[in-house]
Amino acid sequence: MIMICPGCSCLCDDITIKDGKIFNACRRGEEIFGRYKENRARAMVDGKEVDVDAAIGKAVEILKEAKNPAIYGLDTTVVEAQKLAVELAEKLNAYIDDNSSFCLGELVEAVLKKEMPTATLDDVRDNAYVIIYWGSNPFHSLPRHMSRYSYYPRGAKRPRGYDEDRYLVVVDVRKSETAVLAKKNAKFIQVDDDAELVDSFFKAMDGKAAKYAQDVGIILNEMKKADFNVIFGGLGLKYGLKDLKMFVELVKKLNEVAPVYFIPAGFHANMRGFNETLFEKTGYVNKYSFRDGSSDDSFAFTELLMNEKIDAALIVGTDPIYSLPHDVSAKLGKIKTIVVDPRMSFTARVADVVIPSAISGIEMSGTMVRSDGVRIKLEAIEEREVNDIHILKKIMEGL
């Protein structure tokens, strides 16, 4: 059986399950396939086990009573469920947000608005020469990114792969595992401040002196040799630069020298799917308020919580108690929380309502959007009736 792995936004499509063994999935992916039956959520209301319909009923009640509800998460579920969640938010006049508001949302937005040229990972594999990982350590976040799509594989126009046909650049504040691999036809640039490197690129293109002029000069020369170069931007880029507009301008300007594409390197399997789904509906990728009809930093889920702007939250497939700073997640205790999750997450353990769901891609078929925007259809191993789509539909009906 060939499966697609929902473990990260690489959405690897060569996972083979045979004779009880899982082939080709990295360790992160293997954990999903091998252990999806562990630590499953049970339907609960106020800490007591109930049946699923009762939990859904209670969720409807909470959402009906809420004055300022928010829907949050959704990065690991399928597009079909994301669409329903957006509809639900609209119906409730609610806020809706995902993890991309503190991850790569802005960069995805710039791509969707066509402010930077982009390409698919398949194009990268077949054509890319200079490959820059900027503030991204795929070793942790996207384990097979380099071996499947970028530096290592042989591609149609790059038949010798990393041997001779690629040039790898890793930009990071520390010597990451990815930086360690920058040996052959490669360069590692350790930055203290990403803005200085952006500045160096601009200056070098104008023939002026700059902090990283030498390194940048080499990279620009390599870029000129090719008709396809790519930058993968990760969290380090987002947090390293106060102003991402600078970076967008840089990519534009680089394209005066040689073709350079940008692809966000976010981790969550279907974060880009959420961004695109909301963008189609509203023109914004995240932190959106249907009541205000706009997106704003103050509508980010973390901000709403911190500033006590919401009284109820529907949390789908994410674990804020685990992933958000304690002073933020502690505020969840002050509001009504509904958790829709396949697993008994930390948040599920303290939620008012828990609705157990199916694992996307394994127990629920549907579409996800790879980090490069390619839509991938996932087929479940075994369909589970009570999945995110079913649950969101039921809630919608109940309202």
Add this chain to the structure above:
Amino acid sequence: MALNPMDIYKLLPKTNCKKCGEATCMSFAFKLLNREKRLEDCKPLYEDKKYERQRKKLEEMLKPLEEATETGLIVNEDLCVGCGNCVVVCPVHVEKDPKGAAVGNGPTIDDPILRVEDGVVKVINMQACRRYGKNRVLCVVCRENCPTDAIRFLEG
């Protein structure tokens, strides 16, 4: 950790008696390491009681080599994250599996040297590795491109 022929040689009888079919004990040591000879081929080591302690030491020393006749390349599974870099870069895979490992996918041939199974790399077919056999070359490509130093070779 790596075995070298000198350490093996030191424990052999060093008489160059040729009973093993080699001209010298030193060349026997090399062949042992290459797995072209087995320790038992040195008859004096087993026949003469005075070599018993050396023989025991050699047996101990060569134990990993015994395991390594199939897995000469050793993967530390605790360190491996299954990124597949080694699978994709291996020049043997590139040649034999142009539509699979060579282009970044999991191997599509039945007998790859390395394959990611249950999240970590397993050695499936060491015989195909360029480091082994008669015409071996000192290939280190898989080890060089492992982000976690999970791969090492018996012979360093």
